[in-house]
Structure formats: C-alpha cells, structure tokens
Amino acid sequence: MCSYAGLTLVxxxxxxxxxxxxxxxxxxxQKLKNLLFMCSFTACKYNKACRALxxxxxxxxxxxxxALIAVCNKLLKQAFAIARSGLIFDNEYKSTLAKN
Known part of the structure; x- marks a missing residue:
C-alpha cells in the first residue's frame, strides 16, 4: 500500500x-501522496500517535x-488497518504485538 502511494524509499x-x-x-x-501529506499536518496536531512519532x-x-513523510506512512497504515478489520478507530488502542 505504501508503494502504491509513493511513500517508500529508493x-x-x-x-x-x-x-x-x-x-x-x-x-x-501523486494525488494520494499529496492528500496524505496535507493530512499529516493535522494529524501531527490532533492524533497522539502521529504527534509522538x-x-x-x-x-x-x-x-x-x-518526519511528515513518516506520519503519512502511519496514517496510510492506520486507514488500511481500519478498512481491513472493519472496527471503529480507537485512539487508546495498544497492539498486543508492541513491546511494553
């Protein structure tokens, strides 16, 4: 998905x-990349995980x-995970795979 949006490194x-x-x-x-880049500004302001990153x-x-490109990558991965799982976005969600 990140490759499709053009957010990977060469x-x-x-x-x-x-x-x-x-x-x-x-x-x-290019349109998806530009949209995600513009959304990353707002995400850095209001999304705790994106701001921390x-x-x-x-x-x-x-x-x-x-750092903004990394936030774009995170937003895309969050959106894909929400679409795939069908669950509502939970700002307080902690992955069971994440290290404590």
Whole structure:
C-alpha cells in the first residue's frame, strides 16, 4: 500500500563505491501522496500517535519533512488497518504485538 502511494524509499547505489542518500520514490499515486501529506499536518496536531512519532523523529535531529513523510506512512497504515478489520478507530488502542 505504501508503494502504491509513493511513500517508500529508493536507495541510489551503483556498486560498492557510489552511494547516494535514500530518497522518497517519485512513483506512485501523486494525488494520494499529496492528500496524505496535507493530512499529516493535522494529524501531527490532533492524533497522539502521529504527534509522538513526529516529535521522536525531529528530536533525533532528522528533517521535519522526513518526519511528515513518516506520519503519512502511519496514517496510510492506520486507514488500511481500519478498512481491513472493519472496527471503529480507537485512539487508546495498544497492539498486543508492541513491546511494553
């Protein structure tokens, strides 16, 4: 799903000597990517999990746009999980697979 939206990383490498920084893929559905990016601003403000992810990445010294792309990825995964399970979104939900 993340690949379809164009939110995956592309590693630019040629052999063992030429290594570029990973970049966000230009492939994928541009409208969906733009929509998720605009939604990530609001999600950072009101969604606790997205805000925590954004702040955790920014505190590490990463760029803010990289943190917003990570929030886009999280939003897409949340939406897909809700659609697949058919359950109502629960802001207080904790996964049983998550480490304590």
């Amino acid at each position: 590693v630019r490498q040629s052999g063992s000597s030429v290594k570029g920084r990973p970049r966000i893929s230009k492939m994928g559905n 954004y702040e955790r990445i920014v505190v590490k010294g990463k760029r803010k746009i990289l």
